Amino acid sequence: MRTTALLLLTGLCVVSANTCAADGTDHRVFDAGQQPDDSRLKDPKDLNAYFPFVVPESKAAWEQRQAELKQRVMVSTGLFPMPKKTPLNAVIHGKVQRDGFTVEKVYFESLPGHFVSGLLFRPEGKVTSKRPAVLSPHGHGGRQQNYGADKMKALIESGAELHEKSGRFPKLARCAQLARMGCVTFIFDMLGYVDSHQISYEVAHRYSAIRPEMELQGRWGFYSPQAEGRLHSILGLQTWNCIRGLDFLESLPDVDAKRMAVTGGSGGGTQTILLGAVDDRHIAGFPNGMVSTSMQGGCTCENCSLLRVGTGNVELAALFAPRPQSMTAANDWTKEMMTKGYPQLKQLYEMLGVPENVDCYEMLHFPHNYNAVTRREMYTWMNRHLKLGLDDPIQELDWEPLTKEEYTVWTDDHPEPPKGNNYERKLLQQLNDRDLEVLAHHKPEGSTATQNYLSTVRSAWSTLIGRGLPKAEDVQRTKGWKEVRAGYLEFGDYLTLTTHGEQLPIVSVYPKSVEWNQEVVLWIDGQGKQGMFPNGQAHADLLRLIDAGYSVVGIDLYGQGEFTTNGVPLKENPTVKTSRQFAGYTYCYNDTVFARRVHDILTVTAWVNGDEHSPKALHAVGVNGGGPLLAAARAIAGSEFSKAAVDTKGFRFGTLKTWKHADFLPGAVKYGDLPTLLSLSAPNRLWIGGEETVPGIVTQAYAESSASDSVGSSGGRLDTTTAAIEWIIQQ
Incomplete structure (x- = not known):
């Protein structure tokens, strides 16, 4: 059993252009000043970037993508x-x-x-x-x-x-x-x-x-x-x-x-x-x-x-597609359509059996x-x-143009409706009420309504996060260093998600004084893996897990730790270069920091559970600002986590004062905010800290899943990290 555990934690050294050189004295994976070779560290994509269309290989694949x-x-x-x-x-x-x-x-x-x-x-x-x-x-x-x-x-x-x-x-x-x-x-x-x-x-x-x-x-x-x-x-x-x-x-x-x-x-x-x-x-x-x-x-x-x-x-x-559509290529941003875009549309329509249903006319002289x-x-x-x-x-x-009187819709008999800031505010409230109505006001009544609501918002949250669990074979591990500590072994490595060009520095600890129980805990922290080592020393609650026989994996998620030049987590989302303060210019084309961090949790989850020496159970704790991230990852990964302990610290997306905030996620308020996100853990085991009581929609979701005993809370305790660790150990 001990040999199996060591194989899990040390893995095989995968050849990579970015090798680990740090020695683990400060729990870094890369040398000081070096960042992961991660595609997300480039400038955000803007509306003037390149947006190719890659046609799926089969009709079935296209229908899924569509x-x-x-x-x-x-x-x-x-x-x-x-x-x-x-x-x-x-x-x-x-x-x-x-x-x-x-x-x-x-x-x-x-x-x-x-x-x-x-x-x-x-x-x-x-x-x-x-x-x-x-x-x-x-x-x-x-x-x-x-x-x-x-x-x-x-x-x-x-x-x-x-x-x-x-x-x-x-x-x-x-x-x-x-x-x-x-x-x-x-x-x-x-x-x-x-x-x-x-x-x-x-x-x-x-x-x-x-x-x-x-x-x-x-x-x-x-x-x-x-x-x-x-x-x-x-x-x-x-x-x-x-x-x-x-x-x-x-x-x-x-x-x-x-x-x-x-x-x-x-x-x-x-x-x-x-x-x-x-x-x-x-x-x-x-x-x-x-x-x-x-x-x-x-x-x-x-x-x-x-x-x-x-x-x-x-x-x-x-x-x-496959409905008929046509367009032109002119001497503007469409000028390359005949070689970039239209051939792919033609390929798709041919695959669907209707090549005659798409056309593009070249008019570069206009x-x-x-x-x-x-x-x-x-x-x-x-x-x-x-x-x-x-x-x-x-x-x-040719024809005689309309006069202003002939084309103006509003007249004395048909007066113009209200306008201005007050109307705009009223309209936005109306849109909010409209959405709440179709989503049953986030308070569904009865079993069928609850299940329909949860199914709808689960689907929506999958779009907000924008990525599912990756394939284990797409996650490669590169070995870094090993340190012998008092009572445990510590390993510094990094993971590469090959399909997206993303790298994650991780630190894994393994019990030395007691036998490994074949269970792993992901420690999701608002400070990254340094959250396990405040002031450079192992967190007391980390030692509790080790002494109980757990191995623990800490991660620098995107914008944390080694992703930054000063070790301080990002407080705001990187934005595109524009003076216009519009979220859509950035978030139309780029995942938010919050979504990217959830992606990273999913990557580590796929790696742990997909390893040939996978543990018998994977758990996760989200603390010190990491709770909402874990709640979102749990909503996507479901039973991949046997137990999840989420300390919310009372966080709500709806209280953020700026869309630039690192925890901002477009659409999160509409689809129920954090309470609904937590409810999507049902029927899997969940512990909630940082809330006065378990949110009503969470209680309802677990009851409708016949799993009321699978959700617990801190019961008002202030030492929520310790309470979360105790729940992991005792359950």
């Missing part, structure tokens, strides 16, 4: 689980006639009191059968974007536009032509544009500086830590407005709901991509100007926390656009897939 990413999109946009849809109360008024089509003003409530405004283009003539429909999120510049007379001359000379009048309004031009082709077409205002004033343009698209008055308890707005903790974002609201836009079209008596399509350009292209990921109703798409392995969208309305972690716009566009040449390709695509039966190519016709 489901995972669809959930990521829904979680990140605040739409998981899907909120209850309230009545639209749509109003259509102010019809005007043009040659071949009519235009009407529209407004409806995507949420009670929150209005979506826009213009409805319909084919001219009597309705004899239901018509196809196209939803058109316009993109930056607004639906009334006007090139002006001076610019139009150059655009016509270059071939980018055809008609001086209608070409000046390129977003409306596509709507008019689609209506002439027989499609009911709705173009709606992005937040802050034209008639959408409830959330201002400056807030939706130009947010930069923190607004202290919008970060008050119970009175918060977008971009605040409260909003980020609940995944409420401008992008999420616009995605919801898109969904409700399809609802509106579907509700019209002259629309064939089985023949709907979506097209938008630039920021509207981003919305087209995301709508295609979360809504299955439309059968064709033309997301223009944003399907790219390069820049992913620069506006605050195109980014939100969690959205593109481990993915990018090409793969997100691929979620629309800058970023949705011009007449691009629109012509879109018309051809819609003609084919909406089965319009028209002859190609379709020639766009």
